[in-house]
Amino acid sequence: MKSDLTVRHGGRILADALVAQGARMAFGVPGESYLPLLDGLLDVKDRLRFVVCRQEGGASYMAEAYGKLTGEPGVLLVTRGPGATNGSVGVHTAYQDSTPLVLLIGQVGNDMVEREAFQEIDYRRMYGQMAKWVAQIDRVERIPEYVSHAFHAAMAGRPGPVVLALPEDTLFAEAAVADVERHHVVRAAPAPADMARLAERLRKAERPFVIVGGGGWTREATQSFRVWAEAQGLPVGAAFRCQDLFDNRSPSYAGDVGIGINPALARRIKDADVLLAIGPRLGEMTTSGYTLLEVPQPRQALIHVHAGPEEIGRVYRPALAINSGYPQFVEALSSLQVANPAWKESTRAAHAEYLEWIKPRPMPGALQYGEVICWLSEHLPEDAIVTGGAGNFASWLHRHFQYKGFRTQLGPTNGSMGYGFPSAIAAKLAAPERTVLAVCGDGDFLMNGQELATAVAHGAAFVALVVNNGLYGTIRMHQEREYPGRVFGTTLHNPDFAAYARAFGAHGESVERTEDFPAAYERASRSGKPALIELRIDPEAITPSTTLSALRQNALRAAGKAGPSRPGS
Ligand SMILES: Cc1ncc(C[n+]2csc(CCOP(=O)(O)OP(=O)(O)O)c2C)c(N)n1
Ligand SMILES: [Mg+2]
Numbered sequence: 001m002k003s004d005l006t007v008r009h010g011g012r013i014l015a016d017a018l019v020a021q022g023a024r025m026a027f028g029v030p031g032e033s034y035l036p037l038l039d040g041l042l043d044v045k046d047r048l049r050f051v052v053c054r055q056e057g058g059a060s061y062m063a064e065a066y067g068k069l070t071g072e073p074g075v076l077l078v079t080r081g082p083g084a085t086n087g088s089v090g091v092h093t094a095y096q097d098s099t100p101l102v103l104l105i106g107q108v109g110n111d112m113v114e115r116e117a118f119q120e121i122d123y124r125r126m127y128g129q130m131a132k133w134v135a136q137i138d139r140v141e142r143i144p145e146y147v148s149h150a151f152h153a154a155m156a157g158r159p160g161p162v163v164l165a166l167p168e169d170t171l172f173a174e175a176a177v178a179d180v181e182r183h184h185v186v187r188a189a190p191a192p193a194d195m196a197r198l199a200e201r202l203r204k205a206e207r208p209f210v211i212v213g214g215g216g217w218t219r220e221a222t223q224s225f226r227v228w229a230e231a232q233g234l235p236v237g238a239a240f241r242c243q244d245l246f247d248n249r250s251p252s253y254a255g256d257v258g259i260g261i262n263p264a265l266a267r268r269i270k271d272a273d274v275l276l277a278i279g280p281r282l283g284e285m286t287t288s289g290y291t292l293l294e295v296p297q298p299r300q301a302l303i304h305v306h307a308g309p310e311e312i313g314r315v316y317r318p319a320l321a322i323n324s325g326y327p328q329f330v331e332a333l334s335s336l337q338v339a340n341p342a343w344k345e346s347t348r349a350a351h352a353e354y355l356e357w358i359k360p361r362p363m364p365g366a367l368q369y370g371e372v373i374c375w376l377s378e379h380l381p382e383d384a385i386v387t388g389g390a391g392n393f394a395s396w397l398h399r400h401f402q403y404k405g406f407r408t409q410l411g412p413t414n415g416s417m418g419y420g421f422p423s424a425i426a427a428k429l430a431a432p433e434r435t436v437l438a439v440c441g442d443g444d445f446l447m448n449g450q451e452l453a454t455a456v457a458h459g460a461a462f463v464a465l466v467v468n469n470g471l472y473g474t475i476r477m478h479q480e481r482e483y484p485g486r487v488f489g490t491t492l493h494n495p496d497f498a499a500y501a502r503a504f505g506a507h508g509e510s511v512e513r514t515e516d517f518p519a520a521y522e523r524a525s526r527s528g529k530p531a532l533i534e535l536r537i538d539p540e541a542i543t544p545s546t547t548l549s550a551l552r553q554n555a556l557r558a559a560g561k562a563g564p565s566r567p568g569s
Helices: 010-020 032-043 056-070 081-086 088-097 140-155 168-172 192-204 219-232 263-271 326-333 341-357 369-379 393-400 420-430 449-457 473-482 497-503 514-526 548-558
Strands: 007-009 025-028 049-052 074-078 101-107 133-136 161-167 174-176 208-212 236-239 253-257 274-278 301-306 320-323 385-388 436-441 463-468 507-511 531-536
Touching: 007 010, 007 032, 010 032, 010 140, 010 168, 010 174, 025 056, 025 420, 032 101, 032 161, 032 168, 049 420, 049 449, 056 074, 056 081, 056 088, 056 101, 056 420, 056 449, 074 081, 081 088, 081 101, 088 101, 088 161, 101 140, 101 168, 133 140, 140 161, 140 168, 140 174, 161 168, 192 274, 192 301, 192 320, 192 326, 208 219, 208 263, 219 326, 253 263, 253 341, 263 341, 274 326, 369 393, 369 514, 385 393, 385 420, 393 436, 420 436, 420 449, 420 463, 449 497, 463 514, 473 548, 497 507, 497 531, 507 514, 514 531
Parallel strands: 025 049, 025 074, 074 101, 101 161, 133 161, 208 236, 208 274, 236 253, 274 301, 301 320, 385 436, 436 463, 463 531, 507 531
Antiparallel strands: 007 174
């Protein structure tokens, strides 16, 4: 790379450093604390697009989604205290989702640090537990070094977020300093001896099962892995919200190992004798609350493959520990032959159970939401990106949608509400040629509904579904289970969602019957604008397989009381 030793201010050095590290898009909300950086971004605007958002929470999800989709660090720019606190949700999400992200925060000048100056926070303490690395750049000439370090740290091993605070004087100061070349992606590869041990364990296995998950995969690695797993006849499940790591149509696919797991699949995993986990952390959601495997010594012979060495043995003491990046691991795997004809029947049965599980059951009301998801699964292009947030509405998506290729799913494994809508904006801007669909709840959507303005301003034309049940449904569900009939704090007063969308200049409409959905979707997707379709579902339909009344009755029966036949919500 050519050394540029002309004098530049800190903001320009930083903008050039981001470009040098490969950043092509950044998300954020401006602040007076980083004016030199804004000035620097103006000079590189043809190489680095700055997507200005309406709230740092939405911007942070966009940066996280960009990182998840592209595998390159998402870049987030926020101002001091209020910007940094608003933007923290995307950092937490990136940490739990193993997504590379670089957060740049304006900071008070070094001349007034530690006085609790205007909006001052010590980000090392604030973000200490939420990020892989937090630093403050105190000298202008060290900006390229810090940015190089940040991109390396975000990508290395288990990817994750890093935070750089930018004191005002560092940004305003000038220096003649060279840019640093683009970062490496540092990931381990498995040792041949470990691959030999793995082969031996798998060959002897009678009831093997594979779970794929985690961040740091590539399209090629997921495709090679599928070819290998099918050739060996192994059953494969996908960790919570990692359903796009394995083509759901594959005869080897056994379903998603997440919230509301198919009981038959849970049994299969509990009964496995060898469990090969490639990438998942084996966290609370993927292990059904640490019940599928016993803590700390699982009954199954666990082969845990993870890119972050500190993840292996964190909860479960594996029979075989392999610290490796997933593309590196899959490459080593490709030459192993472990197939056993005895597995064939159980893999076939696992896939059949999965196909049975994803058939929608009738639910109360004229709008059969499960059928809508099945229609979308059949009609969207194979490479469509489907984003989702947190809430019971997502259960239908997880259960009935078949993910067909790598990075067709963007969802927060930390269960963070408000993710679906802004992440769809980032997806559409990063991959304009692909169809994007956001699936949101009524509670979930309004956590970042203001980003409709961002979608319209940047021409991100995608369709968002808002599943309106007038409830914080997930919490109401738990409330009925734990305190039947004592409804409190879980009912929503909603706006007219379609009118809300239209007020921003987006397309908006509402659907109340299953048969009206396809035409509404066609109109929305052809509108050429960001589009919102409100789906008015019966609040009784609380999950794909039960109703609020049934939950309440069961809970009352368990408590020895008779209850009303239907809750009045
Ligand atoms: C940021 C955030 N706040 C609160 C919660 C707790 N929470 C989980 S689901 C949920 C309700 C979701 O409501 P909605 O989006 O309407 O979906 P529904 O369950 O009704 O389908 C809440 C409040 C959360 N997961 N994330
Ligand atoms: Mg709701």
